[in-house]
Amino acid sequence: MNTTTTPNASGKSNGMATTYVVYVTILAIAVYQVCFAMMAGPQPMLMLALAILQASIAVMYFMHLAAERQVLALALIPYTIFVLFMMNMIWSDSVRLLHMRPH
Amino acid sequence: MSEAAAHHGPPQGFIRKYVFSLDHKIIGLQYYGLALVAVFVGMFLSWLMRFHLVWPNAAIPGLQLLSKVGAPGGLITPEYYLSLLTMHGTLMVFFVLTNAPFAAFGNYFLPIQIGAEDMAFPRFNMMSFWTTFVAFVVLLAAFVVPDGPPISGWTAYAPLSAIGKDAGPGLDMGQNLWGISIAIFCIASLLGSLNFIATTLDLRAKGMTLMRMPLSTWAWFVTSCIALLAFAVLLPACLLLVLDRVAGTSFFVPAGLVVSDHLQPHSGGSPLLWQHLFWFFGHPEVYIAILPAMGIVSHILINSMRKPLLSHKVVIGSMMAIGFLSYMVWGHHMFLSGMNPFSALVFSFPTLMITIPATVLTLIWLGSLYGSRLQITAASLFALGFISMFVSGGVSGFFLAQPSIDIYLHATYFVVGHFHLVMGVAAIFGVFAGTYFWMPKMTGRMMNETLGKIHFWLSFVGAYCIFMPFHYLGLAGNVRRYSSFVDDFMAPLMPVHKFITIAALCTGAAQLIFLYNLIHSRFWGPPAPVNPWNATSLEWTVPSPPPWNNFGGVHPVVYHDPYQYSVEGAKEDFIMQNSPEQVKTTVRS
Amino acid sequence: MSQANLAVDPHAAVMEESPFAIPSSKLVMWLFIISDAVTFGAFLFAYGYIRNASTDWPTPFEHASIWNALLMTFILVTSSLTILFAVRAAQNDDRAGAFKWTLITAGGGTLFAILHLREWSSLIGEGVRMFQNPWGAPMFGATFFTITGLHMLHVIGGVIALTVVALTYRAGRYSAKHIEIWSLYWHFVDIVWMFVVPMVYLLNMKR
Numbered sequence A: 001m002n003t004t005t006t007p008n009a010s011g012k013s014n015g016m017a018t019t020y021v022v023y024v025t026i027l028a029i030a031v032y033q034v035c036f037a038m039m040a041g042p043q044p045m046l047m048l049a050l051a052i053l054q055a056s057i058a059v060m061y062f063m064h065l066a067a068e069r070q071v072l073a074l075a076l077i078p079y080t081i082f083v084l085f086m087m088n089m090i091w092s093d094s095v096r097l098l099h100m101r102p103h
Numbered sequence B: 001m002s003e004a005a006a007h008h009g010p011p012q013g014f015i016r017k018y019v020f021s022l023d024h025k026i027i028g029l030q031y032y033g034l035a036l037v038a039v040f041v042g043m044f045l046s047w048l049m050r051f052h053l054v055w056p057n058a059a060i061p062g063l064q065l066l067s068k069v070g071a072p073g074g075l076i077t078p079e080y081y082l083s084l085l086t087m088h089g090t091l092m093v094f095f096v097l098t099n100a101p102f103a104a105f106g107n108y109f110l111p112i113q114i115g116a117e118d119m120a121f122p123r124f125n126m127m128s129f130w131t132t133f134v135a136f137v138v139l140l141a142a143f144v145v146p147d148g149p150p151i152s153g154w155t156a157y158a159p160l161s162a163i164g165k166d167a168g169p170g171l172d173m174g175q176n177l178w179g180i181s182i183a184i185f186c187i188a189s190l191l192g193s194l195n196f197i198a199t200t201l202d203l204r205a206k207g208m209t210l211m212r213m214p215l216s217t218w219a220w221f222v223t224s225c226i227a228l229l230a231f232a233v234l235l236p237a238c239l240l241l242v243l244d245r246v247a248g249t250s251f252f253v254p255a256g257l258v259v260s261d262h263l264q265p266h267s268g269g270s271p272l273l274w275q276h277l278f279w280f281f282g283h284p285e286v287y288i289a290i291l292p293a294m295g296i297v298s299h300i301l302i303n304s305m306r307k308p309l310l311s312h313k314v315v316i317g318s319m320m321a322i323g324f325l326s327y328m329v330w331g332h333h334m335f336l337s338g339m340n341p342f343s344a345l346v347f348s349f350p351t352l353m354i355t356i357p358a359t360v361l362t363l364i365w366l367g368s369l370y371g372s373r374l375q376i377t378a379a380s381l382f383a384l385g386f387i388s389m390f391v392s393g394g395v396s397g398f399f400l401a402q403p404s405i406d407i408y409l410h411a412t413y414f415v416v417g418h419f420h421l422v423m424g425v426a427a428i429f430g431v432f433a434g435t436y437f438w439m440p441k442m443t444g445r446m447m448n449e450t451l452g453k454i455h456f457w458l459s460f461v462g463a464y465c466i467f468m469p470f471h472y473l474g475l476a477g478n479v480r481r482y483s484s485f486v487d488d489f490m491a492p493l494m495p496v497h498k499f500i501t502i503a504a505l506c507t508g509a510a511q512l513i514f515l516y517n518l519i520h521s522r523f524w525g526p527p528a529p530v531n532p533w534n535a536t537s538l539e540w541t542v543p544s545p546p547p548w549n550n551f552g553g554v555h556p557v558v559y560h561d562p563y564q565y566s567v568e569g570a571k572e573d574f575i576m577q578n579s580p581e582q583v584k585t586t587v588r589s
Numbered sequence C: 001m002s003q004a005n006l007a008v009d010p011h012a013a014v015m016e017e018s019p020f021a022i023p024s025s026k027l028v029m030w031l032f033i034i035s036d037a038v039t040f041g042a043f044l045f046a047y048g049y050i051r052n053a054s055t056d057w058p059t060p061f062e063h064a065s066i067w068n069a070l071l072m073t074f075i076l077v078t079s080s081l082t083i084l085f086a087v088r089a090a091q092n093d094d095r096a097g098a099f100k101w102t103l104i105t106a107g108g109g110t111l112f113a114i115l116h117l118r119e120w121s122s123l124i125g126e127g128v129r130m131f132q133n134p135w136g137a138p139m140f141g142a143t144f145f146t147i148t149g150l151h152m153l154h155v156i157g158g159v160i161a162l163t164v165v166a167l168t169y170r171a172g173r174y175s176a177k178h179i180e181i182w183s184l185y186w187h188f189v190d191i192v193w194m195f196v197v198p199m200v201y202l203l204n205m206k207r
């Protein structure tokens, strides 16, 4: 496997048109994010949601995960999200010890 | 789809062959050797601790050479006791329990069991061993720096671990070395698990479908999936700890902390954050230690029972369930840390859930043993011993998992008993089982069975003598990590401690039988045939020891499930995975 | 085994098909990426934890720094586009084009790093240190420098890697596959930045 790439990764990879659309979308989200934060103040949840949106588009179309076999995405994405999701268990401790409240 | 397998020809010269070798078998042996050194150092440290606990006023001649300050005249100071304890735990958990069952046996046998010539990335593989080696050297260097090894335990709890020498000896350079060593270890593990996953998925011989992989291969595979993301959390934890120590930040140190009459120049951090990050890794880590042993033991038991387990698929599913749940339970180590009590409740639920796949596995082993004609060998004895230890140690987990009961038991010898049985002894028994089973393949020489059985009985009885009384001590209120109990409410427990220490010294000495057996048989044992145990998996189709490219340049083709034992109508009572022999086999779930 | 065999037809007849049907090295890059994502995740969680636990977290970033961050986003996302040009060119056997676009991407990364270092130095000029700043909770500097520093290390590592890949590719020892694999890494660096901007910059904007 030194000289060729696998057909389904690159051969099928979306045309440049998709790439440009993705590029513009990601930048547009970034601009929207900044403008929103400047005008209405940064709302953490919205900012995070927009970042996740950007990231998923990039993973799917820049990194061509959408063009690979679906099982690759199923192996990588849910596992990563699950592990990161579990870390949310730490939040309740981050606020309560401030005032030494039980919860 | 590997580009790397077979990209190295037969190794030339001593350095390429035995030192910077790309051969997964040599690398496996290197890991095994490293773990062997670590386990004897770790055991020696535990002897010192046990000795000090019961004879606190007896000097250990020569110990002052190890540390003039820590053991003046051979008498261990309370602080130095903690240093020994830290090094014991760190060596054992990282360099023995992670390295031996996973990296050592996994490296040696995973490629052969799936019919590959080598790992997918031999160069990565070599790097991961040598990175581990550097981590090991950096850790041991803590013994020679002036203030000695850190005193914060293998869990390096902040703020003790995050502030400087105000808090005690070893918290200067020693703790820095600890943090750096473990960070390096994380990188080594990352390299290793990447390689294991790629190899398992991409290098299987024709016919070796995922479901036809032996259970040991499955266990190493699931373990590497856990290790991939678990060590990814320990790495930042260690980096932040080192920053707290050298860059003056305070991720893990709260404001207003006064230690040794000094107000610490820190504010804004939280010791709980360290515990969260550490145990987020720490609980998956205990399964990184035990899953490979489960796989090895299943592999060996099946061979000795000469019949497959009740269900291949359920075993694999349980191992995956354990891996999945292991990320959801870390808070059970923090019930008493000041964590939100509501979180404690939330964590105790999956903790109890994780006992379900563990119980399923145990029931499958026992159910398969029931009515089977088990061949008693040193390997199968240790496999049985593993189950015994795992169950005995696991049962105490049920108690610890309830926050209300843990209030009483936390930080007592009960916990020490729990995890030594379920993780320490069980995983080590898995390694012993693997050693007696596979050493013939690895060295080309049979080990002595009689000595092996003697070794088993001494270790088995010895381990129970050491670790069962720990539970009793814990129930009696004996706290852990104290360097002496004399003149205290714990004084009446001293006879138990004496008993344990004597048992520990004897059981430790019994390991010399193993060492003798290992070394003697390596050189003078009877030559091992290709398949001494009439086993079915691919490692038994290649010469003992296998040539550098495992299968001598041919590609094995696999026709059968991994465990075709006692097959009706077959020529022998077993069918090798690569045997083209056609028999009607009953479909098993 | 005959190496020739492997090189001509790696899969047919001798091995089971890989479930993902991608080269092992690409799989390893993906695995490294998810592992690294969790590492960055842990850093961000630690930052959030420390921030939540403090009462005087400073929010010092003026609009000018935010625009600067947006400019950096623009550069990094654009470099993600140029690495795609490189991949496309390499797949069409346009070796000169692939070499050129890979180096342009590395140039974009360098520009990003320079802009970032400029920002760091102006913050340091304002008195921000690892554990000290003129505005409030001293941990601000620690979280800012560790997170952006780790990201910048990834950028610099990526620039070096891309340069090496480009040169090796031109020398004919690397193929389109290698460019594609390193493009994954480069996109990942970009994705991390997508989280750094809102979490580290926007949330710390002057109000």
Ligand code: HEM
Binding pocket: B155, B286, B287, B289, B290, B332, B333, B351, B352, B354, B355, B358, B394, B395, B396, B397, B398, B400, B401, B402, B406, B409, B410, B411, B415, B418, B419, B422, B423, B424
């Ligand atoms: C049967 C399921 C299990 C349950 C419910 C369980 C539960 C617990 C709990 C609640 C603790 C914390 C006790 C305390 O500190 O107060 C604990 C400690 C520990 N467990 Fe388990 N456990 C189980 C299985 C295992 C296994 C399989 C391993 C290793 C292979 C293991 C290794 C450990 C270790 C190393 C510690 C203590 C670490 C330390 O504080 O130094 N446990 N366990």
Ligand SMILES: [Cu+2]
Binding pocket: B282, B283, B286, B329, B330, B332, B333
């Ligand atoms: Cu645990």
